[in-house]
Amino acid sequence: MQTPLSYLDLFSLCVQTVPVDVSMQTSLSHLDLSHNMIPSMDPDVRQTLDNLAAKHTVTLRLRGNPLTCTCQTLDMVRWLATTVVRLDGDNHNLAYDDDYDDNGRDYPCVLEDGGMGSTLSVMAQWEAHWRRCVGLAFLTVSAVALLVQVLGLLLTYLLWSKWTYVRHAWRVLRHLRLPRRHDFQNDAVFVYADDDLELAMKLKQAVGNARPGLRLSLLIDEIMPGSSLPEGIARSVERSWKVVLLVTQTFLQDDWSGFSVLQAQGSISDTLPDRVLVLMMGPLQPWAARVPSHLSMRTLLRMIPESCVYHVPGTVTSRHSIWVTLGDRIASDPI
Structure with missing residues (x-):
């Protein structure tokens, strides 16, 4: 019978994701992912670590990874700021939450524009980043909806004003049966x-x-x-x-x-x-x-x-x- 791992060392393996199914390691208390090529933590891995941390102390080492703070990784940034998992980031409070015990949650990360920032600085401006990311998606949806409405109005006008031509074109497109000799007297x-x-x-x-x-x-x-x-x-x-x-x-x-x-x-x-x-x-x-x-x-x-x-x-x-x-x-x- 295989003994569950309590310490998993994946230090400096140049991996981009966690290569082990940590959900099977019910006794895991220390996960070392430092100095790899991980840009973001997978949601399943984060959920597993939170579940383990609810039972016993879990430590996660992430130093030395090229983390990203983009619209696609905002959920990871929020997780780093709120999880009960013990982290090895920088331990200086940026006034995100004075009442919260900052246990080393701040990591350097690459911003959307390619510049450098940190996870806690992004978290301190969470609403601005969230509006920018979500607003872009909603702007695209709104623009598409407006275009559909304009096309709908234009199509309605064409159907109303050119009904004879539209009906004829519809018949041609449907490849209706052409008249035959026996259709005539x-x-x-x-x-x-x-x-x-x-x-x-x-x-x-x-x-x-x-x-x-x-x-x-x-x-x-x-x-x-x-x-x-x-x-x-x-x-x-x-x-x-x-x-x-x-x-x-x-x-x-x-x-x-x-x-x-x-x-x-x-x-x-x-x-x-x-x-x-x-x-x-x-x-x-x-x-x-x-x-x-x-x-x-x-x-x-x-x-x-x-x-x-x-x-x-x-x-x-x-x-x-x-x-x-x-x-x-x-x-x-x-x-």
């Missing part, structure tokens, strides 16, 4: 001038033959009896996955072409950037020179990708490869 609607109705019917038949199963519609199919033409155009665009504009010389001269183009522009969004397909029908000369002068058409051509513009020369034949390409484009869903 029609796969495509053909928008044309009144005089191009026969051409539009041929084109619809050609695309339908090249890509069977597509739900294709003409403006005449969407205009309800008794309803106005603008309502019919707007309804057909809203219900359709793709909007196919038949741009001819007649279309550019039509009274309703500008309105049709504006409705097509309004259907374009960041989730459906290629919703509008433009078919340049027939020989481009000489009427193609009128396209840049058509204000709404010029704006539309700047909004849509170049791949959404198709040139269809000559007459409409069902065997032309462009109808397969157009049918595939209408049937495709975004990735």
Whole structure:
């Protein structure tokens, strides 16, 4: 059976902490830690020494250690000034407590700014040191809390004043499901001038033959009896996955072409950037020179990708490869 130690000599071992579990030494009465590299006493060691000192006299030797008197070691400084453990520090009273028996509690220590001081001088100005250490932490917490409040007010203002943009950005961030072809009543609607109705019917038949199963519609199919033409155009665009504009010389001269183009522009969004397909029908000369002068058409051509513009020369034949390409484009869903 191991005999409990009463005298533990760790003199000049260059240790930074107590290398022995003193809590197991119930008979310890003398602990020599002098001339080591200890900057502060561990709280568990201090508590153990206090418990032992309540039963019998305990002496602690700390001379020759580079003790520190910083914010992190204020609890040790207070312990040195209040513990009943017998210490080997300097025995001159600095008026910290005239009624307290100073048994050598004063040790030189390194201050927060790197200068030299002593444990009892720090203890004599305890409140000033405590306020400085704790005040810095509370200042940091207060500054962070103020910043959070300012950011909260700013965020509230942005949500209130820019709600439409914020809601849109939230949808993008959440990666909501993009619209799909089957979410619409029609796969495509053909928008044309009144005089191009026969051409539009041929084109619809050609695309339908090249890509069977597509739900294709003409403006005449969407205009309800008794309803106005603008309502019919707007309804057909809203219900359709793709909007196919038949741009001819007649279309550019039509009274309703500008309105049709504006409705097509309004259907374009960041989730459906290629919703509008433009078919340049027939020989481009000489009427193609009128396209840049058509204000709404010029704006539309700047909004849509170049791949959404198709040139269809000559007459409409069902065997032309462009109808397969157009049918595939209408049937495709975004990735």
